[in-house]
Amino acid sequence: MSESRAGSGGQGRVGGNLTWQAVRAEAIRRIREREWMPGSRIPDEAELAAELGCARATVNRALRDLAAEGYLERRRKGGTRVPETPVRKATFEIAVIRQDVEARGHRHGYRLLGDETGAAPDEIASALGLPKGTPLRHVRALHLADDAPFCLEIRWLNPELVPPERAVFDALSANEWLLRNLAYSAGSFGFSARTADAELAALMACPEGAALLAMDRTTFMDAVPITAATLIYREGYRLATTM
Amino acid sequence: MSESRAGSGGQGRVGGNLTWQAVRAEAIRRIREREWMPGSRIPDEAELAAELGCARATVNRALRDLAAEGYLERRRKGGTRVPETPVRKATFEIAVIRQDVEARGHRHGYRLLGDETGAAPDEIASALGLPKGTPLRHVRALHLADDAPFCLEIRWLNPELVPPERAVFDALSANEWLLRNLAYSAGSFGFSARTADAELAALMACPEGAALLAMDRTTFMDAVPITAATLIYREGYRLATTM
DNA sequence: AAGTGGTCTAGACCACAAA
DNA sequence: TTGTGGTCTAGACCACTTG
Incomplete structure (x- = not known):
């Protein structure tokens, strides 16, 4: 789940390369603004990579992160979907x-x-x-x-x-x-x-x-x-x- | 963290390639068996990749996962360390x-x-x-x-x-x-x-x-x-x- | 059978923090 | 200054699942 979230200046382009955080942010925007409707399937990784102009691995990293947080559901061959009712995940630190x-x-x-x-x-x-x-x-x-x-x-x-x-x-x-x-x-x-x-x-x-x-x-x-x-x-x- | 944890048959080699889960398992073993002592620094990614015979990205994925779970602490230039007293992380699902x-x-x-x-x-x-x-x-x-x-x-x-x-x-x-x-x-x-x-x-x-x-x-x-x-x-x- | 995500690799550059 | 982790890329193969 999205560790440092740093990157080159925070997010966005770095001379042509999108960071995975930027891809993540863009995906969240599309979910929030209903460009990707709840329950619907979103474009596959290769398509998004081509559209956004980055490597598929970068898209994968971003979407995998969002899935771990409950923003998306992913299944092989089934594609990636926006959950109807998201189940958000939160992390607790179990200290001594x-x-x-x-x-x-x-x-x-x-x-x-x-x-x-x-x-x-x-x-x-x-x-x-x-x-x-x-x-x-x-x-x-x-x-x-x-x-x-x-x-x-x-x-x-x-x-x-x-x-x-x-x-x-x-x-x-x-x-x-x-x-x-x-x-x-x-x-x-x-x-x-x-x-x-x-x-x-x-x-x-x-x-x-x-x-x-x-x-x-x-x-x-x-x-x-x-x-x-x-x-x-x-x-x-x-x-x-x-x- | 650590999602499906599937891989080719679960873990281990796939004709010469170590999966990141296998690297993760090996790291946990070394922590548990005190090969890597609490508080000590472990070999850097490049070294481990060479030793285990996989790409550095694979080692990175495994160690990043462990750091997110609290098994390790990582800092640029500071290297990766086994915490003295680990702070384990647990995830809650916040459902409707x-x-x-x-x-x-x-x-x-x-x-x-x-x-x-x-x-x-x-x-x-x-x-x-x-x-x-x-x-x-x-x-x-x-x-x-x-x-x-x-x-x-x-x-x-x-x-x-x-x-x-x-x-x-x-x-x-x-x-x-x-x-x-x-x-x-x-x-x-x-x-x-x-x-x-x-x-x-x-x-x-x-x-x-x-x-x-x-x-x-x-x-x-x-x-x-x-x-x-x-x-x-x-x-x-x-x-x-x-x- | 085929589509989609999961992962590995090899190489590269960069950011950050310790020396 | 420089070592170490963080990330991106391009290409490849594989595994899971759905049609």
């Missing part, structure tokens, strides 16, 4: 919690709450594709921002990949250890809202009944489960990104 | 609410709750970069899934771009009208949790005090504000994606 805290101008603190290995709850095991009752390492920790609770980290770990002897989370959080030591290859995550029960309220220093943002993730390395985690953020937390 | 409902196997329903134009609250005006008191169109609507409340849409609209005469939201939601009619070029969005007050509880048919997931967005077309919106989802809603 410590960095998140520091980026907000706070001092990061960390407290390990618990770390034991035992049979995983059924829902966790199934989310990781493991048989019921598989032993997993269960870690709970609290991240602080200027000494105030910021994020509760609740996690189940594959003990074979993250053995208690090798990976100690007294000072460095599992969140950070994993990101540094295990490059995951696949996974999923989601957002939901959760009501603070008495225990949560005590931990997060918020009123019982408060609404907290929860983010859950599962990650795998080549189909081998690494971890299932839930991160519960302090009251009022907002996770944001730009498009 | 109706499609979201239907994708979950429900029948979508819609009820317009209100539509008036008046001075915007200060916080809304400032989020859109408008002077205090700018008149905006204020629309509220409820989306239903099988007749049960699914999502409350609260929105402020730029009346010049979305005039009440031209854009009527009796049957088609503003959500869908906008996506169909105004391609936005920039914006931001965020997630947070919100407690249901009495009014919200009544609208969403949930207990007062329930935790609801809220998503807020602002969108612009070439720096011209289009809309600021808050979508409040039913209790228990989870917005998910994969990486």
Whole structure:
């Protein structure tokens, strides 16, 4: 999705060569001004290249980028179409919690709450594709921002990949250890809202009944489960990104 | 990033040519196995191309893809590095609410709750970069899934771009009208949790005090504000994606 | 069967930022 | 200044899918 978007001066011609950003901009213009109607097929790459006066590869780069952003749909032999109702894509940056805290101008603190290995709850095991009752390492920790609770980290770990002897989370959080030591290859995550029960309220220093943002993730390395985690953020937390 | 990830049989050689996916896979392997250490610089494109036996453009495509995913950091003249603490990127698909409902196997329903134009609250005006008191169109609507409340849409609209005469939201939601009619070029969005007050509880048919997931967005077309919106989802809603 | 996008190559020039 | 990534070109072959 359109990285630097720099080019020679920004866009347009460079002595006769159109940049892919310029092609992209022209395509967006045509979509926005209904020159290319929703649902209709647009000219193929070779045609556009000839019309715009650039190489087909340049057109390809631009249209591929737009397809990744949801502006276009492309299929071999089927051609390129403007979607009836576009599904726009937005990118989130999943940073380490410590960095998140520091980026907000706070001092990061960390407290390990618990770390034991035992049979995983059924829902966790199934989310990781493991048989019921598989032993997993269960870690709970609290991240602080200027000494105030910021994020509760609740996690189940594959003990074979993250053995208690090798990976100690007294000072460095599992969140950070994993990101540094295990490059995951696949996974999923989601957002939901959760009501603070008495225990949560005590931990997060918020009123019982408060609404907290929860983010859950599962990650795998080549189909081998690494971890299932839930991160519960302090009251009022907002996770944001730009498009 | 990394679209189809197909290639000739998946990856690897095609009679002597490495695909960019194969180069990508090899790079990930070297990162994961610490052949390329975190923080260190990796060989430049020309070197890798020679080593792997492919064109530099192929290496470029692979490494550019990895950089977009957060696996690598690239800078001109600075070379390509493995980040100390990677910031992984994940992509969300922002679909029309109706499609979201239907994708979950429900029948979508819609009820317009209100539509008036008046001075915007200060916080809304400032989020859109408008002077205090700018008149905006204020629309509220409820989306239903099988007749049960699914999502409350609260929105402020730029009346010049979305005039009440031209854009009527009796049957088609503003959500869908906008996506169909105004391609936005920039914006931001965020997630947070919100407690249901009495009014919200009544609208969403949930207990007062329930935790609801809220998503807020602002969108612009070439720096011209289009809309600021808050979508409040039913209790228990989870917005998910994969990486 | 054939059309369209997906990708590779080899060579070239340029922009940017580090040395 | 100069090394490294960013991009363009022209030509080629291939893969997927639709007719």
